[in-house]
Structures are given as C-alpha cells and as structure tokens.
Amino acid sequence: MDLLDESIVPEHARDAKHEAREFAAEHIEPNAEAYYDSGEYPWEVLEAGMDAGLVAQDIDEEYGGRGFDLAEVLAIAEEFYRADAGIALTLQLASFGCEMVEQYGTDEQKEEYLRPIAENDQISGLAVSEPETGSDLAGMTTKAEAVDGGYELTGEKYWVGNAVEADWLTVYAKTGDGEDRYSNYTLFIVETDSDGYEAEHIPEKMGMRASKQGHIVFDDCFVPEENVVGSEGGGFYVLADFFNHGRVVVGGHGLGLAAAAIEEAEEFVHGRNAFGRTVNEFQAVQHTLSDMRIGFESARALNWRACEKVADSDDAGYWAALAKTKSTEVATDCAEKGMKLHGGRSILTDRRIARVYRDVRIPVIYEGANDIQRNLIYRQSR
Ligand SMILES: Cc1cc2nc3c(=O)[nH]c(=O)nc-3n(C[C@H](O)[C@H](O)[C@H](O)COP(=O)(O)OP(=O)(O)OC[C@H]3O[C@@H](n4cnc5c(N)ncnc54)[C@H](O)[C@@H]3O)c2cc1C
Numbered sequence: 001m002d003l004l005d006e007s008i009v010p011e012h013a014r015d016a017k018h019e020a021r022e023f024a025a026e027h028i029e030p031n032a033e034a035y036y037d038s039g040e041y042p043w044e045v046l047e048a049g050m051d052a053g054l055v056a057q058d059i060d061e062e063y064g065g066r067g068f069d070l071a072e073v074l075a076i077a078e079e080f081y082r083a084d085a086g087i088a089l090t091l092q093l094a095s096f097g098c099e100m101v102e103q104y105g106t107d108e109q110k111e112e113y114l115r116p117i118a119e120n121d122q123i124s125g126l127a128v129s130e131p132e133t134g135s136d137l138a139g140m141t142t143k144a145e146a147v148d149g150g151y152e153l154t155g156e157k158y159w160v161g162n163a164v165e166a167d168w169l170t171v172y173a174k175t176g177d178g179e180d181r182y183s184n185y186t187l188f189i190v191e192t193d194s195d196g197y198e199a200e201h202i203p204e205k206m207g208m209r210a211s212k213q214g215h216i217v218f219d220d221c222f223v224p225e226e227n228v229v230g231s232e233g234g235g236f237y238v239l240a241d242f243f244n245h246g247r248v249v250v251g252g253h254g255l256g257l258a259a260a261a262i263e264e265a266e267e268f269v270h271g272r273n274a275f276g277r278t279v280n281e282f283q284a285v286q287h288t289l290s291d292m293r294i295g296f297e298s299a300r301a302l303n304w305r306a307c308e309k310v311a312d313s314d315d316a317g318y319w320a321a322l323a324k325t326k327s328t329e330v331a332t333d334c335a336e337k338g339m340k341l342h343g344g345r346s347i348l349t350d351r352r353i354a355r356v357y358r359d360v361r362i363p364v365i366y367e368g369a370n371d372i373q374r375n376l377i378y379r380q381s382r
Pocket of ligand 1: 096125126127128129132133134135136158159160161208213362365366367368369370371372375
C-alpha cells in the first residue's frame with residue numbers, strides 16, 4: 001500500500017506530486033547517503049531540480065514561476081522528504097522568503113528579485129532567528145536605523161538557511177521601540193554581497209547535513225528604502241501570516257519522514273529472523289507497525305485538512321499549528337519505533353532508519369518550536 005497515497009491530495013496537485021516522486025527516485029534517494037556523509041551543499045541535485053521545474057516554482061507565472069499553490073508545495077514536500085530530508089530542505093529553501101515579497105512587495109521588487117529566483121538564476125533565504133532569540137518573534141534585536149535614502153542594519157542572525165549561498169534574503173529587523181512590541185518590525189530585501197553583510201556556516205548538524213544554515217553579522221549594512229517589503233512596522237504580521245503557509249508544508253516534512261520510517265521498518269521486520277520466524281510474525285511487532293500507521297494516517301488527514309483551511313484563510317493560524325505539531329511529532333514517534341524494530345542495526349550510521357531518526361529532530365524545531373505551536377493552538381481555540 002502506497003503510504004503517500006494520492007487520493008487525499010487534491011486533483012490539481014497530483015501532477016506536481018507525480019513529478020516530485022519521479023524526481024526524488026532518480027535524484028534524491030540515490031544521493032542521500034553521499035551528501036549526508038560529505039555534508040556538502042547538494043548543488044548538483046538542486047540544479048537537477050531546477051531543470052525539472054520543481055525548485056522555486058511557487059512563484060507566480062507572471063514572474064516566471066509555475067504558480068504552485070499550497071497543496072502542490074505540500075504534495076512535493078511529502079515526496080521529497082520521504083526520499084531525504086537534508087536534500088529536500090535545500091530544494092525547498094531555494095525560494096524561502098519569496099512568498100512575502102510576492103504578496104506584499106512592489107512591482108519593481110518582484111521584477112528585480114522574484115523573477116531571477118523563479119527562473120532559477122538565483123536563490124533566496126529568510127533571516128529571522130538570532131543567536132539569543134528564536135521563538136520570540138517580537139524580541140529580535142537586529143536593528144534597522146533610518147538613514148538618508150534607506151536603512152542601516154546592525155545585529156546578528158542565526159540558523160539562516162542559505163545565508164552563505166543565497167543571492168538575497170528577506171530580513172526581519174527592528175525599526176521601532178513602541179509599546180506595542182508587535183509593531184516594531186519591518187522586512188527588508190538584503191543582497192548578500194552588500195557591504196556590512198558577513199555570513200559563515202554554523203557548526204555541523206547531526207541531521208539534514210545536506211542543507212546549510214548560517215550565522216550572519218550585519219555591520220552598518222545599508223539597505224535602500226525601496227527594499228522595504230510592505231510597510232514599516234508591519235513585519236511581524238506579514239511573517240505570522242507567512243508562517244501559517246510554511247507550517248502546513250513543514251507538516252509535510254514530518255509526513256515524508258514518517259513514511260520513510262514506516263517503509264524502512266516494515267521492510268526490515270519482514271526480512272529479519274528471530275526464534276525461527278520472521279520478526280513481523282510477533283504480534284507485538286505487528287502492533288507497533290499498526291501504531292505507526294495510526295499515527296501517520298491521523299496526521300496526514302489533519303495536515304491535508306489544514307492545507308485547505310489555511311489556503312482559505314479560515315482560522316489559518318490554528319490549523320497550521322495543529323498540522324505542524326502533529327505531523328512532525330508523528331515523525332519522531334515513527335522514527336523511534338522504527339529504530340526499535342531494527343534492533344542493533346538501527347544504530348549503524350549508514351542505515352536509512354538512522355538518518356531518518358537524526359532528521360526528525362529538526363522539523364519539530366524550525367518554523368516555530370512545537371511548544372510555541374501549542375501556545376498558538378490554545379490561544380486560537382478560544
Ligand atoms: C535546521 C534548522 C533550520 C532553520 N532555518 C531557519 C531559517 O532559514 N531562518 C530562520 O530565521 N530561522 C531558522 N531556524 C531557526 C528556528 O526557527 C529556531 O531554532 C526556532 O524558532 C526555535 O528558536 P530557538 O532555537 O532560539 O529556541 P528558543 O527560543 O531558545 O527556545 C528553546 C526551547 O524553549 C522552549 N520555549 C521557548 N519559548 C517558549 C514559550 N513561550 N512557551 C513554551 N516553551 C517555550 C521550547 O521548548 C523551545 O524549543 C532554523 C532552525 C533549524 C534547526
């Protein structure tokens with residue numbers, strides 16, 4: 001039975017899903033282990049993804065993309081993450097932050113910055129988190145001070161995907177000191193070759209090694225005023241809206257990883273012998289596999305429901321938080337169970353189950369740690 005069965009995916013998103021599955025089988029899966037080992041940026045796979053029309057194509061056709069909607073991006077995420085989370089993150093981050101420019105940017109910004117991303121001549125990133133602050137979006141300290149003709153950015157960002165590799169980033173910085181702490185932030189397009197922009201890779205991670213995050217230092221980095229995205233002071237709200245979409249897709253990261261864990265566990269127990277029979281014949285093992293399926297199918301049903309709700313802007317924050325939390329935690333649970341069923345072989349570093357086990361620790365953190373999602377669920381359910 002196909003775990004990532006297409007019947008739950010809206011019809012219009014199935015072509016993208018098929019393309020993603022084919023691409024993942026040909027380019028992601030066979031390269032997953034090598035890139036995990038080397039920890040290098042998977043430029044070749046990224047370029048193949050661009051040639052296949054599967055990178056940065058959420059950008060509208062008007063600016064050179066394919067205009068993939070949320071369902072299509074989610075369908076692609078499930079397939080890519082099942083094949084390998086590290087490479088998948090790199091492929092999906094190539095247009096990170098662009099959605100906000102598309103929705104709130106000026107026509108000039110869209111021509112100058114979105115088009116090269118959609119046409120795969122450039123890649124982008126989103127810089128929000130800082131070394132001392134991650135969860136508290138209204139507590140970030142990187143400052144943008146108004147100067148003649150624009151702003152000067154000073155401060156640090158951490159964990160930023162593509163901070164070293166990207167051509168430009170959407171950067172979230174503090175422009176005010178008002179009592180309403182949610183109205184003090186603004187988004188800027190910052191070119192990574194600007195004076196005063198320095199980035200280096202953060203230390204090596206235990207999982208998703210084929211994706212790269214960086215530490216940025218802004219030192220009086222000038223940004224022209226025409227690079228403000230939306231209005232000054234509106235950054236927090238724009239970002240919160242963007243995260244609703246992103247969290248549905250991160251749910252898809254969890255679902256892809258959970259599917260990989262289940263596949264791997266099922267295959268292993270059917271081939272492994274103990275006490276004169278294959279391990280899958282023990283009822284306790286069957287129950288473990290059933291629990292994995294129960295978790296997976298519940299999360300997937302919720303995630304696709306959330307996709308529809310978020311696309312319709314119907315209590316989007318609530319549904320996005322539910323989906324992100326459930327799907328990423330089902331992934332950690334399935335990985336844990338998959339490890340158990342592999343016995344000693346679970347800890348061999350070249351095993352797919354071991355890679356999944358390391359990777360599942362990550363989507364529970366990014367786009368808002370799951371404790372923060374629980375705060376949002378409680379607050380928005382009242
Ligand atoms: C692989 C990876 C890629 C990432 N990519 C990006 C990127 O491209 N751009 C970007 O800007 N950021 C990125 N991030 C950063 C990510 O969004 C943050 O790590 C995340 O928001 C958590 O922030 P923090 O690590 O500073 O944790 P902290 O804010 O220090 O929180 C630590 C823990 O404290 C608890 N906690 C904190 N506050 C609360 C609260 N109010 N209620 C309950 N519990 C709480 C939670 O358990 C939380 O996990 C990435 C992170 C990772 C791991």
